[in-house]
Amino acid sequence: MGLVHREDTAVFDAVVTLLDQFKREEAIITRETDISEDLRLDSLAVMDLMMELEDKFDVSIPLNLVAEIRTVGDLAEAVRRH
Amino acid sequence: MGLFDRFDGLAKLHAMATTGGEDPFAVRMDRVLSPTEAVINGRQTILIGTHNYLGLTFDPACIEASQKAVAAFGTGTTGSRIANGSYAGHRGLEKTLAAFFGRKHCMVFSTGYQANLGILSTVAGPQDHLLIDADSHASIYDACKLGSATVVRFRHNDPADLDRRLQKLSGEPGNRVIVAEGLYSMLGDTAPLREFVEVKKKHGAYIVLDEAHSVGTMGENGRGLAEAEGLEADVDFVVGTFSKSFGAVGGFCVSDMEGFEVLRIASRPYMFTASLPPSIMASVTEAVHQVQARPELRRQLWQNVDRLYGGLQKAGFILGPEKAPVVAITLRDQETAIRFWNGLLANGVYCALVLPPATPNGLSLCRLSLCAAHTAAQIKRVVEVATGVANEIGAFDAVPAKRAAAG
Numbered sequence: 179m180g181l182v183h184r185e186d187t188a189v190f191d192a193v194v195t196l197l198d199q200f201k202r203e204e205a206i207i208t209r210e211t212d213i214s215e216d217l218r219l220d221s222l223a224v225m226d227l228m229m230e231l232e233d234k235f236d237v238s239i240p241l242n243l244v245a246e247i248r249t250v251g252d253l254a255e256a257v258r259r260h
Numbered sequence: 261m262g263l264f265d266r267f268d269g270l271a272k273l274h275a276m277a278t279t280g281g282e283d284p285f286a287v288r289m290d291r292v293l294s295p296t297e298a299v300i301n302g303r304q305t306i307l308i309g310t311h312n313y314l315g316l317t318f319d320p321a322c323i324e325a326s327q328k329a330v331a332a333f334g335t336g337t338t339g340s341r342i343a344n345g346s347y348a349g350h351r352g353l354e355k356t357l358a359a360f361f362g363r364k365h366c367m368v369f370s371t372g373y374q375a376n377l378g379i380l381s382t383v384a385g386p387q388d389h390l391l392i393d394a395d396s397h398a399s400i401y402d403a404c405k406l407g408s409a410t411v412v413r414f415r416h417n418d419p420a421d422l423d424r425r426l427q428k429l430s431g432e433p434g435n436r437v438i439v440a441e442g443l444y445s446m447l448g449d450t451a452p453l454r455e456f457v458e459v460k461k462k463h464g465a466y467i468v469l470d471e472a473h474s475v476g477t478m479g480e481n482g483r484g485l486a487e488a489e490g491l492e493a494d495v496d497f498v499v500g501t502f503s504k505s506f507g508a509v510g511g512f513c514v515s516d517m518e519g520f521e522v523l524r525i526a527s528r529p530y531m532f533t534a535s536l537p538p539s540i541m542a543s544v545t546e547a548v549h550q551v552q553a554r555p556e557l558r559r560q561l562w563q564n565v566d567r568l569y570g571g572l573q574k575a576g577f578i579l580g581p582e583k584a585p586v587v588a589i590t591l592r593d594q595e596t597a598i599r600f601w602n603g604l605l606a607n608g609v610y611c612a613l614v615l616p617p618a619t620p621n622g623l624s625l626c627r628l629s630l631c632a633a634h635t636a637a638q639i640k641r642v643v644e645v646a647t648g649v650a651n652e653i654g655a656f657d658a659v660p661a662k663r664a665a666a667g
């Protein structure tokens with residue numbers, strides 16, 4: 179398992195842990211889980227979640243990216259890249 | 261897949277909001293009797309959900325000015341100012357506002373919403389950074405989408421968080437523009453402007469302050485939070501609206517910034533829409549005079565704030581953190597908020613029901629906005645009705661569930 183992969187898994191796990199507090203719908207979360215469709219998070223909740231992730235990983239994710247984030251995998255990738 | 265399938269969730273929310281009987285998003289006023297009363301469903305109803313803070317919608321001087329203007333200049337301008345010409349009233353109103361705020365420049369927009377779009381999308385370009393408060397009004401979020409700047413969201417009213425996020429940008433090119441509101445209309449809290457200004461100076465940033473709810477209501481002369489805090493010189497742009505204290509429709513921006521006037525040929529939400537009609541410019545120009553000439557309106561408003569906030573607090577309601585012209589009651593959950601709102605309307609009190617995602621931290625709110633023209637008897641009645649309805653539906657029974665981690 180390469181470094182990038184391990185890092186990615188750590189980010190993904192953290193995202194899942196945080197999502198548990200935000201989600202409105204019970205679901206097993208995978209990378210393909212759709213944040214608004216499957217977890218029923220509204221746009222504001224997604225932004226609040228991003229803010230938590232920014233602080234947790236000490237990164238800055240521009241709001242401009244929110245429109246492109248659809249799945250939990252997208253979200254983890256956004257955190258990892260910034 | 262149908263065109264509107266992706267709104268299924270929204271449609272469900274709407275269906276839920278109507279379960280209490282009335283559709284909270286489609287209340288109809290058949291007659292408006294005064295700034296504080298209308299006939300709804302055949303019943304005389306106290307209006308305490310509009311943003312008619314100073315009660316100027318029926319001000320005789322404003323109405324007269326408006327009537328004269330419509331007779332002299334017609335019903336509409338039928339075009340935009342850059343393509344179809346400005347009227348005397350546009351420049352007159354801009355000069356009146358610039359003088360009122362003691363600023364060099366003023367631009368008037370067709371709505372407050374467009375004022376935010378027009379200013380925020382142009383003051384920050386592709387290389388620049390917009391730093392917006394997390395609880396910003398939808399028009400500020402939409403302005404970010406219209407513009408090309410990188411957008412960073414900071415925690416609501418949190419100067420330390422703003423500082424941290426600006427720090428993270430150090431080394432990156434471009435200007436930094438901070439966006440905050442004077443008075444937040446959801447919970448009635450005000451921005452920690454002094455601390456924001458310190459952070460702004462530390463990072464060499466600019467600040468745009470949206471005083472939509474604070475113009476007319478705050479400051480010795482009604483110039484808003486910046487005036488109240490003695491910080492007008494440190495605020496680079498003030499954005500505001502005519503749809504609240506000024507009792508009409510439209511928006512504006514005032515500034516002392518060198519080169520500001522170029523925005524008239526750069527700002528698309530200014531250029532590519534029809535300008536305000538003569539009647540509106542006339543009534544707003546007069547409303548600005550009224551705000552200046554009658555400080556007692558502000559005194560009456562704040563007396564009413566004291567009465568309502570005090571009354572509701574004593575009754576046991578959960579209110580916003582500060583006494584303000586917006587008094588927000590937090591209900592336990594959406595269902596309770598919907599039932600409470602319906603109970604109020606059925607008893608002749610119309611306030612605003614605000615549900616997530618329009619609210620911060622997933623709160624379910626009934627929002628009451630005061631008017632200088634509310635009488636003590638009306639406010640007493642509102643407190644009685646609210647208390648009665650809350651008891652009837654068990655709204656006092658449990659504390660509201662806040663969405664985890666979000667606040």
Ligand SMILES: Cc1ncc(COP(=O)(O)O)c(C=O)c1O
Binds near residue numbers: 373470472502503504
């Ligand atoms: C903070 C804030 N900014 C801008 C606006 C938009 O103003 P308008 O409704 O006049 O377009 C509003 C209100 O709607 C607001 O509350």
